[in-house]
Amino acid sequence: MKKKYVTIRDIAERAGVSINTVSRALNNKPDISEETRKKILKIARELGYVKNATASSLRSKQTNIVGVIIADSANPFYAEVLKGIEAASRKYGYQIMLMNTERVYENEEKAIDVLLQRRVDGLLITPVQDKAEDIKALMQRNVPFVIVGRHFEEFEVDEIHSDEIKGGYLATKHLIERGKRNILMISGYLFKSAAYMRLEGYKKALREHGMPFREDMVIVTDIDIENGYQAVQKALNEGLKFDGVFCYNDLMAFGVIKALKERGFQIPEDVAVIGYDDIVYSSLVCPPLSTIRIKKFEMGFEAFRMLLQKIKGRRKRRKRVILDVELVVRETT
Template sequence: MKKYVTIEDIAKIAGVSVNTVSRALNNKPDVKEETKKKILKIAKELGYVKNIAASSLRRKISRTVGVILEDSSNPFYAEVLKGIEYASRKQGYQLMLMNTERVYENEEKAIFTFLQRRVDGLIIAPVQTKDDDVRKLVKMNFPVVILGRHFEGIDVDEIHSDEIRGGYLATKHLLERGRKRPLMINSYLFRSAAKMRLEGYKKALAEYEIQFDESMVITTDIDVENGYEALLKAVKSNIVFDSVFCYNDMMAFGAIKALKELGVEIPKDVAIVGYDDIMFSTYIDPPLTTVRIKKFEMGYEAFTMLVRRITGRRKKPKRNILDVELIVRESA
């Protein structure tokens, strides 16, 4: 079993007390400079690593934050995570990450694990099939920030994009270009983002005096293959459409693949708009028109909000809604 170097080991070699070593390692002013240099040199040579866990127990803070994501391999969350990491380094915190694979039970287990680890706070991109776990955290008054989602009826810190506006901008763009029958490939409506983007879709249709038709909305999961299968389903169901608005860019990539296999020209025959503006959206053929979310800023601000809650600088729950932007490329 590996043995970690202790301050007792350093004290023995340096010929000083354990207390002197401790004070030198913590840069206390009452240790002679020559002694401090000697201790630091020995510590480095021995490969000493400070026991943060022990320090955390004494101070009752860990300076560690748990991050729970649906899927960190998703390019959207990868960019959000960059913002969280940047803010954590700036604030002097460490991160612990767990994925739920969009399974609520995994989310519950992740929260329990992080509470066992005594993290100072949590950032959660929730599954949203249930909200019991979030309600428990709020009841505990545990510092938590909900990322990219909104919970009705729960007073909790949240940061997400203006999803209604995003859905509206995407649909309006298609209608402005003369498209009369935009198909929406959406996610399940237990997700707040799907619900709000659909609301934006309906708002744009109403503005152009086009009656909402439920058959023009296909609901599915949020990966590439889901977009592909949803598009083929629309064609097999004889749904007539001249454009497509997808819940996210990943689904749009799948829809584009399906359209190409069917010999449909984009955007001549069918225009397509995605959502998120992940990095690959510029490189797909044709480059994807999409709604840009401030992904890095979302992550950065989520962490900043959490630290203010942890340190007691803010007591009341805050809902931070970030603006979105339509990015026009060749697909529409």
């Protein structure tokens, strides 16, 4: 049976040199002749030699692999954050190992265990946040990790997220300035930091414009297209009157637009709609969606740099980075 992988012993036998000489040639050590080095590298290519990264990591005690745990691989928001992570990993000579939790806490716990068993050098995590025992355990084990896109009030961790209160404020203020006075907010579950901070921004804008906060004007649900669609149908069926909708994310806004159109509403004349995230499809829907743009690529890239600082021991203190957001006005407001 043919061997699965070529070893340095195979190269040494073909070249007629010692295993140590092959190792030094492959690792570009200076104390062998150029002629010998070229000969060994040529044989390695011919045989299809691939470096054994596992053996190297055992010697160095580093794998040069970072574990990435995302909440929903189907959400274009995470795809754009992941682009930033991948760009940074390539720049700094690392690989990533990706796991998707589907927004289930138990999956998040398992993902952390699997990645630590693989001896990754550190973790980037977009946590579910309905529990935090796994994050506390990581802190106690002194594992390098960075929280991406979320904020923990109860303890200090390395984290990077958007200015969610400002985002919620800008979205609601824009609807008010468009003359909307009954603004429905369709929110994600409030144990998520992004959801409760966007809600705080919504409340802030209402206060500043002398408008009361009404609990019946906030619908809390999951954050996909279908959830936005069902939330608006429910509000309309219950007779709730609204002329503006602020959605937790763009996906929900797509569902909201579909529901409103089916019920005969003109957008934005009857009901204005604003989303959040500015994912790639938001400018392509009909009508194009007004939204809050966040720095998704930058979030991923900077999260990786923050983690690398921890892995390399260049930073001891906890670090929190808050990225700015901006209003993008299109045709739904």
